[in-house]
Amino acid sequence: MPYRYTPADDRTLERPDIRASNGTPPGPWLHQMSGGWRWLWNRQIGPLPRIRLAAGVLASSVKEPGRWRSLPIDFATALLAPIRVPGPPAPPVTARDWSPERTAAAARLRQAAQRWATGEPEISSFAVIAEAGDLAVWGRSSGLIELRPEDWAVVLEHAEAAGTLPNALLVTSTNAGNHGAWAYRLGQIAHPDAFLQHDVAALVAWFADRGLPSIFLVTDHGADAVAEWGSVARLFDLVLAPSETVAAGFSARPDRQGIEARVSSRPADLGEIRTALEAVA
Amino acid sequence: MSRWRVCLYSPADLNRVIGSSIWVQSVAETLHAGPDVDVVLPLRAPERSRLITDKIRRLPRVTLVDPRRQRRFVPATGLYAAEALDLIETLDHERAFDAIVLRTFALCLAAIARPALRDRLWSTYILEPERDITDPGHVAELTAIATASRYVVVQSEEMRALFEAAVSAGRGKTIILPPAIPSVGSDGVPTTLPAPASRLFYAGKFHPFYPVPRMIDFLEALRPDYPDLEFHAIGDEIFRPTGAEAWGDDLERRLTGTEGVVWHGAVARDEVIRLLSEGGIALSLWDYGHGSTMNDLVVSTKLLDYCLAGVPVILNRTAAQATILGADYPLFVSSPDEALPLIRRLLGDPVLYRAAADRCRAAAEAFSYPRAYAGLAPYLEERPHPARHLAERPKLAGSGCRIGLVVPPGAVAVPAPALEAFRDARAAIDSVFLVIGVLPAPGAPDPEPGRDPAAALRAGLPDDLAPFISLRTIVDPWNWWRTLGVVLSLQEGAGDHDGGVAHALELARASGAVIVTSAKELVEAVRAGARALPA
Numbered sequence: 161m162p163y164r165y166t167p168a169d170d171r172t173l174e175r176p177d178i179r180a181s182n183g184t185p186p187g188p189w190l191h192q193m194s195g196g197w198r199w200l201w202n203r204q205i206g207p208l209p210r211i212r213l214a215a216g217v218l219a220s221s222v223k224e225p226g227r228w229r230s231l232p233i234d235f236a237t238a239l240l241a242p243i244r245v246p247g248p249p250a251p252p253v254t255a256r257d258w259s260p261e262r263t264a265a266a267a268r269l270r271q272a273a274q275r276w277a278t279g280e281p282e283i284s285s286f287a288v289i290a291e292a293g294d295l296a297v298w299g300r301s302s303g304l305i306e307l308r309p310e311d312w313a314v315v316l317e318h319a320e321a322a323g324t325l326p327n328a329l330l331v332t333s334t335n336a337g338n339h340g341a342w343a344y345r346l347g348q349i350a351h352p353d354a355f356l357q358h359d360v361a362a363l364v365a366w367f368a369d370r371g372l373p374s375i376f377l378v379t380d381h382g383a384d385a386v387a388e389w390g391s392v393a394r395l396f397d398l399v400l401a402p403s404e405t406v407a408a409g410f411s412a413r414p415d416r417q418g419i420e421a422r423v424s425s426r427p428a429d430l431g432e433i434r435t436a437l438e439a440v441a
Numbered sequence: 442m443s444r445w446r447v448c449l450y451s452p453a454d455l456n457r458v459i460g461s462s463i464w465v466q467s468v469a470e471t472l473h474a475g476p477d478v479d480v481v482l483p484l485r486a487p488e489r490s491r492l493i494t495d496k497i498r499r500l501p502r503v504t505l506v507d508p509r510r511q512r513r514f515v516p517a518t519g520l521y522a523a524e525a526l527d528l529i530e531t532l533d534h535e536r537a538f539d540a541i542v543l544r545t546f547a548l549c550l551a552a553i554a555r556p557a558l559r560d561r562l563w564s565t566y567i568l569e570p571e572r573d574i575t576d577p578g579h580v581a582e583l584t585a586i587a588t589a590s591r592y593v594v595v596q597s598e599e600m601r602a603l604f605e606a607a608v609s610a611g612r613g614k615t616i617i618l619p620p621a622i623p624s625v626g627s628d629g630v631p632t633t634l635p636a637p638a639s640r641l642f643y644a645g646k647f648h649p650f651y652p653v654p655r656m657i658d659f660l661e662a663l664r665p666d667y668p669d670l671e672f673h674a675i676g677d678e679i680f681r682p683t684g685a686e687a688w689g690d691d692l693e694r695r696l697t698g699t700e701g702v703v704w705h706g707a708v709a710r711d712e713v714i715r716l717l718s719e720g721g722i723a724l725s726l727w728d729y730g731h732g733s734t735m736n737d738l739v740v741s742t743k744l745l746d747y748c749l750a751g752v753p754v755i756l757n758r759t760a761a762q763a764t765i766l767g768a769d770y771p772l773f774v775s776s777p778d779e780a781l782p783l784i785r786r787l788l789g790d791p792v793l794y795r796a797a798a799d800r801c802r803a804a805a806e807a808f809s810y811p812r813a814y815a816g817l818a819p820y821l822e823e824r825p826h827p828a829r830h831l832a833e834r835p836k837l838a839g840s841g842c843r844i845g846l847v848v849p850p851g852a853v854a855v856p857a858p859a860l861e862a863f864r865d866a867r868a869a870i871d872s873v874f875l876v877i878g879v880l881p882a883p884g885a886p887d888p889e890p891g892r893d894p895a896a897a898l899r900a901g902l903p904d905d906l907a908p909f910i911s912l913r914t915i916v917d918p919w920n921w922w923r924t925l926g927v928v929l930s931l932q933e934g935a936g937d938h939d940g941g942v943a944h945a946l947e948l949a950r951a952s953g954a955v956i957v958t959s960a961k962e963l964v965e966a967v968r969a970g971a972r973a974l975p976a
Binding site: 213216217230234306308309310311312313314316335336338339340341343344348349350351352353354355356358359362363366383384386387391409 | 487488489490491492507574575597598599601602603605606607734758759760764775837839842843874888889890891892893895896899908909911912913917920923924
């Protein structure tokens with residue numbers, strides 16, 4: 161779209177929310193004079209900062225004879241112009257309300273728990289992104305669809321057409337999920353694939369569109385787990401964390417789109433995920 | 442010999458000592474580090490304070506332009522964007538610039554509407570934490586800027602990754618200009634580290650994102666045990682939004698009325714370094730309740746000043762700051778409240794103090810003016826093949842075990858010799874991974890998530906290798922090569938590289954990847970790479 165400049169755009173060039181210290185707020189002179197010595201140092205109206213400013217201009221001009229010609233106007237500007245000019249107020253910033261997403265996430269989790277509680281389906285099936293060790297262990301008791309970045313949508317659509325849609329999406333906090341296929345797409349990595357989480361966001365949305373829950377399992381016990389995984393975990397309906405402290409950290413994110421995080425140890429069996437889900441619901 | 446003429450303009454008022462005005466000084470010094478570079482710096486507002494402009498003026502190849510050259514009377518607010526751009530065009534008409542470095546999103550958006558400037562425009566720091574990068578309208582504007590600019594300039598590798606993730610038009614033209622600082626030993630920076638001292642420091646603006654009231658709380662909590670402890674606050678820009686001045690008023694009362702607080706006001710940068718060099722503990726704390734998490738990607742000039750002075754810094758752990766100081770730096774915190782016990786430790790543990798100060802000083806050395814200029818020089822001086830320089834990015838952790846294979850657009854199968862070579866490599870090291878990159882057809886749109894056309898090649902992969910092979914259309918070669926330590930290049934015949942494969946391999950070589958042409962070389966390279974490159 162063609163840009164049309166207007167002088168109002170210049171307001172964005174200032175940081176209007178920053179104004180210099182005034183010593184005291186602008187107000188009646190009597191109020192300020194009653195501040196005693198403080199008025200002399202008032203950075204906006206007091207004489208001493210202004211004298212200091214003008215002296216600085218004089219001193220630097222004296223050092224360089226070439227600038228003597230502009231000295232009168234520079235000196236007058238320093239003495240007379242406002243030291244700071246307040247800009248217009250900043251436009252109000254309204255934080256986004258994520259409650260609709262959280263409500264929808266809670267509903268998906270509840271529905272999934274209800275389906276499992278009625279024994280439907282008999283065998284859990286998860287679409288997963290996890291480390292090789294977890295895949296090997298979990299695959300013994302549950303159906304797993306190991307997703308790959310290049311074709312997860314096609315694979316899931318085939319499963320949907322065949323009536324074998326997984327019950328939920330499960331992603332763990334791993335830097336090399338599914339034998340390295342998801343490397344550099346999760347976590348705090350200085351690579352475009354890991355920023356804005358286009359892949360994972362699309363994956364979570366795919367499941368959400370079909371009323372299926374998404375779960376992020378944090379297996380990182382470190383103090384930086386929240387910083388490392390928070391920006392991707394916030395997309396999921398449910399975050400399972402290894403401790404109360406880590407769970408609280410994830411829950412505290414204002415932009416999370418799921419329910420509050422819960423504590424859960426690394427499951428040896430994905431049936432434990434079902435149990436955790438039922439407890440949440 | 443060629444000389445390069447650069448225009449540098451930021452709408453920051455250089456009469457105010459704030460981060461953005463110090464940035465202007467820093468960039469002027471950085472460009473001046475190039476011996477054949479002349480810098481022209483139009484001022485936004487007439488000089489009233491010379492704390493910053495005097496430092497710039499002493500650089501012989503930097504020319505300051507008075508804004509009154511554009512209009513007879515310039516108010517204290519300075520030139521409007523249009524007037525500044527008019528002035529830049531006038532200067533350009535008198536003698537053409539080789540590069541026009543403009544800062545801020547709004548200014549660059551106005552500048553791209555001027556065809557005369559576009560081909561030399563370096564749009565700098567246009568990602569602003571206050572703006573929503575997920576907003577499609579804002580992304581469209583960023584795309585317009587990236588498309589019209591010669592280069593987009595960001596301040597860190599993390600910022601570049603974010604920009605390229607959000608704005609595909611920025612791929613292949615986003616370069617890095619970090620904040621820069623004087624070299625150790627120059628401009629009054631002492632070569633030796635200061636001794637520990639009972640001082641806390643904060644330098645910068647006073648905004649709720651920087652919890653200075655909390656820092657004063659720390660002082661008050663510690664003074665019973667450390668009666669000589671002082672808190673030195675440097676700066677005089679206090680946040681006072683209309684209708685909510687109480688925060689600023691309260692802070693100013695505490696700055697002027699708390700025992701042990703020394704408020705220096707606005708001070709020139711070299712004076713800040715001098716104050717810091719007297720020793721103490723610097724506090725660079727952020728409260729995310731009042732600021733965007735995009736700040737995690739920012740390299741703070743203030744942090745570099747602290748590091749240059751050789752004092753330990755207590756700061757929030759962020760991606761960019763962990764890159765600078767190392768993930769194991771001992772003074773990271775997750776929230777400002779965690780700083781108090783660390784301050785107590787530092788005051789009582791000179792060994793920890795010295796170790797942290799050493800680490801900070803060592804980190805600062807990578808951001809000197811000459812080194813920052815060296816990063817810009819290939820683009821400013823128009824050395825051949827700037828695309829190759831863009832590929833010279835640090836490899837990511839884990840790349841040592843990842844092998845790349847490029848196939849031309851329209852390939853229907855993965856070459857069997859490549860698969861055999863990969864099988865041999867896996868027999869030698871079972872952690873290796875093969876990434877097959879398919880070059881895109883000209884004009885083809887970027888693949889949608891989960892529907893990459895390259896996945897069609899999976900059908901022909903052997904079952905034993907398929908789990909360890911990834912397929913991808915290479916839409917962003919510069920970042921793709923960062924994830925690969927070894928590249929397999931199997932010529933099936935002389936001159937058989939087509940569809941851009943040869944160019945892709947040139948970028949791979951520029952990125953530092955090892956190019957191998959046989960299975961034997963591949964195994965040797967993988968063994969060596971697994972040891973040499975980040976694991």
